Amino acid sequence: MPVRGWIEVDDKYCKGCELCVQACPQHVLSLNLDRLTPKGYHPVQLASEGCTGCAICAVVCPEAALTVFRETPVRPMRETRRESLVT
Amino acid sequence: MVTPTIETVYRRPRTFTDVTTHYCPGCTHGVAHRLVAEVLEELDLQERTIGVASVGCSVFAYNYFDCDFVEAAHGRAPAMATGIKRVLPDRIVFTYQGDGDLASIGMGEIVHAAARGENITVIFINNANYGMTGGQMAPTTLPGQKTTSSPYGRDVEQMGFPIRTAELLATLEGAGYIARRSLHDPKHIRLAKKAIRQAFETQVQGLGFSMVELLSTCPTNWGLSPAEALKWVEEHMIPAFPLGDFKTSPGLKPT
Amino acid sequence: MAIELLKGNIAIAEAAIRAGLEAYFGYPITPQTELLEWFSERMPQLGRTFLQAESELAAINMVYGAACTGARVMTSSSSPGVSLMMEGLSYIAGTEVPAVLVDVMRGGPGLGNIAPAQGDYNQIVHGGGHGDYQPIVLAPASIQEAIDLTVEAFDLAEKYRAITVVLVDGSLGQMMEPAELPPMQPIRKERPAWAVTGAQGRERRILSSIYLNPEEEEATNLRLLRRWEQIEANEVRYKEYYVEDAEVLVVGFGTAGRVALSAVRTARGEGIPVGLFRPISLNPFPYARLAQLADQVQAIEVVEMNAGQMLHDVELAVRGKVPVRFYGRLGGVVPFPDEIMTEIHNLVASPAGENGDTRQRWLKQLELSRN
Numbered sequence: 080m081p082v083r084g085w086i087e088v089d090d091k092y093c094k095g096c097e098l099c100v101q102a103c104p105q106h107v108l109s110l111n112l113d114r115l116t117p118k119g120y121h122p123v124q125l126a127s128e129g130c131t132g133c134a135i136c137a138v139v140c141p142e143a144a145l146t147v148f149r150e151t152p153v154r155p156m157r158e159t160r161r162e163s164l165v166t
Numbered sequence: 167m168v169t170p171t172i173e174t175v176y177r178r179p180r181t182f183t184d185v186t187t188h189y190c191p192g193c194t195h196g197v198a199h200r201l202v203a204e205v206l207e208e209l210d211l212q213e214r215t216i217g218v219a220s221v222g223c224s225v226f227a228y229n230y231f232d233c234d235f236v237e238a239a240h241g242r243a244p245a246m247a248t249g250i251k252r253v254l255p256d257r258i259v260f261t262y263q264g265d266g267d268l269a270s271i272g273m274g275e276i277v278h279a280a281a282r283g284e285n286i287t288v289i290f291i292n293n294a295n296y297g298m299t300g301g302q303m304a305p306t307t308l309p310g311q312k313t314t315s316s317p318y319g320r321d322v323e324q325m326g327f328p329i330r331t332a333e334l335l336a337t338l339e340g341a342g343y344i345a346r347r348s349l350h351d352p353k354h355i356r357l358a359k360k361a362i363r364q365a366f367e368t369q370v371q372g373l374g375f376s377m378v379e380l381l382s383t384c385p386t387n388w389g390l391s392p393a394e395a396l397k398w399v400e401e402h403m404i405p406a407f408p409l410g411d412f413k414t415s416p417g418l419k420p421t
Numbered sequence: 422m423a424i425e426l427l428k429g430n431i432a433i434a435e436a437a438i439r440a441g442l443e444a445y446f447g448y449p450i451t452p453q454t455e456l457l458e459w460f461s462e463r464m465p466q467l468g469r470t471f472l473q474a475e476s477e478l479a480a481i482n483m484v485y486g487a488a489c490t491g492a493r494v495m496t497s498s499s500s501p502g503v504s505l506m507m508e509g510l511s512y513i514a515g516t517e518v519p520a521v522l523v524d525v526m527r528g529g530p531g532l533g534n535i536a537p538a539q540g541d542y543n544q545i546v547h548g549g550g551h552g553d554y555q556p557i558v559l560a561p562a563s564i565q566e567a568i569d570l571t572v573e574a575f576d577l578a579e580k581y582r583a584i585t586v587v588l589v590d591g592s593l594g595q596m597m598e599p600a601e602l603p604p605m606q607p608i609r610k611e612r613p614a615w616a617v618t619g620a621q622g623r624e625r626r627i628l629s630s631i632y633l634n635p636e637e638e639e640a641t642n643l644r645l646l647r648r649w650e651q652i653e654a655n656e657v658r659y660k661e662y663y664v665e666d667a668e669v670l671v672v673g674f675g676t677a678g679r680v681a682l683s684a685v686r687t688a689r690g691e692g693i694p695v696g697l698f699r700p701i702s703l704n705p706f707p708y709a710r711l712a713q714l715a716d717q718v719q720a721i722e723v724v725e726m727n728a729g730q731m732l733h734d735v736e737l738a739v740r741g742k743v744p745v746r747f748y749g750r751l752g753g754v755v756p757f758p759d760e761i762m763t764e765i766h767n768l769v770a771s772p773a774g775e776n777g778d779t780r781q782r783w784l785k786q787l788e789l790s791r792n
Contacts (some may be wrong), residue, residue: 096192137176142195237629242482248484278475
């Protein structure tokens with residue numbers, strides 16, 4: 080099952096510099112040209128499917144404007160594996 | 167049965183205030199600030215940190231970090247930091263300086279702070295020009311590079327060669343950790359964060375003067391887009407300012 | 422405490438230590454290096470902070486940093502080094518943190534010499550650093566006074582969040598006199614409410630002299646002015662000798678005032694009705710008292726070891742009510758009492774003086790006497 084990720088962009092901080100757009104390995108980011116932030120920039124947005132929550136966008140963001148989430152599947156440990164850890 | 171969990175992979179550091187920075191869009195000052203903020207949070211240093219802001223684009227750094235801060239005169243941040251650290255040795259004191267502040271007017275203060283082994287941490291932003299005042303030549307400007315005060319390009323006959331500050335300071339016994347990193351791509355940003363963390367660890371462990379020189383962009387004064395500016399760092403600055411660790415205290419315990 | 426024979430520089434340094442000095446940052450320069458050396462020995466003994474900085478420029482900025490933490494901190498220097506500190510003093514004033522500076526003056530301008538002078542009056546009293554700020558300036562004329570004023574300097578600096586300068590002639594720093602040091606005060610533990618110490622359990626604090634918005638900068642300047650008004654009202658200091666029935670008045674500060682006192686005493690012995698007015702606070706200047714005395718006497722003679730700097734403040738106080746004359750020695754030359762005696766005789770003989778500019782008359786006379 081593929082890892083699903085998504086980001087939240089804080090309009091207060093995003094300056095539309097597009098460093099995240101360029102850095103995103105999945106190429107899912109682009110500027111939202113329909114909107115302006117309070118400071119008058121076009122903020123970035125998730126433009127298509129495929130975000131893996133790798134957070135490379137957040138790593139390059141100069142404004143810490145991005146919060147990155149990831150939905151990961153969690154499998155419960157099976158009995159036999161637990162036993163082998165004990166011995 | 168598979169239960170999906172939602173993980174916050176990255177959130178804004180708590181050591182940041184909620185103030186929008188005044189830096190140009192895409193300027194890597196913001197990245198450097200963010201890395202320092204993350205390290206201060208991860209090492210739980212916020213409540214005992216005192217920052218010393220310097221003069222340059224980062225003059226308002228005190229607005230962005232949620233910790234005690236003072237403002238130094240141009241170039242004097244290492245001296246001011248010395249005054250603070252000497253009377254409050256158990257606090258974490260760091261300066262944040264640009265190439266004019268640190269390598270030009272402040273060259274005396276930085277060399278002596280390092281020579282004395284002051285247990286302070288210096289974050290040095292090298293973007294090969296004087297940003298705040300409009301893009302004049304800096305001690306780190308590259309040969310041939312055009313700036314507003316070297317309109318024909320830096321002529322080494324008249325104006326000498328750029329100074330490699332990290333190598334210079336690494337010759338001093340008092341230096342505990344001196345490194346140069348770059349902020350031009352995600353891999354190097356991650357390496358820069360590790361170096362910044364190591365620098366603050368050097369201070370925490372009392373192992374002498376620590377400095378991380380960060381090769382940074384100045385899109386506005388270079389006349390490049392933020393993305394082009396990153397490329398310029400990679401192609402032009404790294405050959406002139408090699409990346410690496412120039413001094414590491416042998417006593418540094420890994421964390 | 423016992424009266425001991427003390428050297429000026431040492432007495433001032435030890436007085437600061439007794440006053441609870443926590444940190445000293447300085448740089449060697451004659452004729453005040455003894456302070457640095459004394460501190461280098463005593464401060465580590467007491468577990469306090471001492472550091473020889475790489476320059477006076479660095480020293481004043483270290484003081485600035487330590488002052489922001491609320492610590493009792495000082496530096497000392499002499500004229501050329503103090504010039505280097507002017508930037509730092511402006512920043513300290515603009516950030517409204519307390520600090521003490523001891524300036525042991527020498528001959529200048531430029532490198533000059535190491536002989537005593539009073540050539541820093543304008544630089545210190547009228548603020549050599551940029552912008553509108555007023556340091557409190559105290560000028561001792563004896564080693565005991567230097568001790569007492571140094572101790573007071575810290576209290577004044579903290580009370581008013583101002584810079585206090587103890588302005589010492591080089592001679593005072595170097596000479597030895599019997600004096601008494603105060604008992605040792607403990608270092609205060611509490612820090613002021615504005616101090617930057619690491620924001621543990623409280624809101625963070627910022628100390629800066631930046632006020633980008635001009636209206637805010639104006640508000641800051643007004644705040645400094647209002648505090649200065651309080652200082653003017655409360656902190657004027659001076660000493661008067663033989664003024665009750667004086668008909669002519671000599672005015673001098675520091676060593677010049679002390680030399681003039683010898684002359685005034687001798688003159689009184691001859692029956693000359695002369696008095697001495699010795700300002701101790703050069704800033705705030707004792708304008709009011711001098712203005713009063715100007716109503717009483719017929720002429721005033723200002724004696725300084727410079728080309729006439731306090732002279733202008735005296736003229737301002739007197740407002741032309743009576744003639745103000747001037748006698749000065751320059752470049753590190755210290756006047757002798759007999760030179761002042763000559764001036765007193767001239768003053769009494771013709772209080773109104775010859776026609777012409779005060780300074781011109783003095784210059785002509787000085788050049789004649791040097792040849």
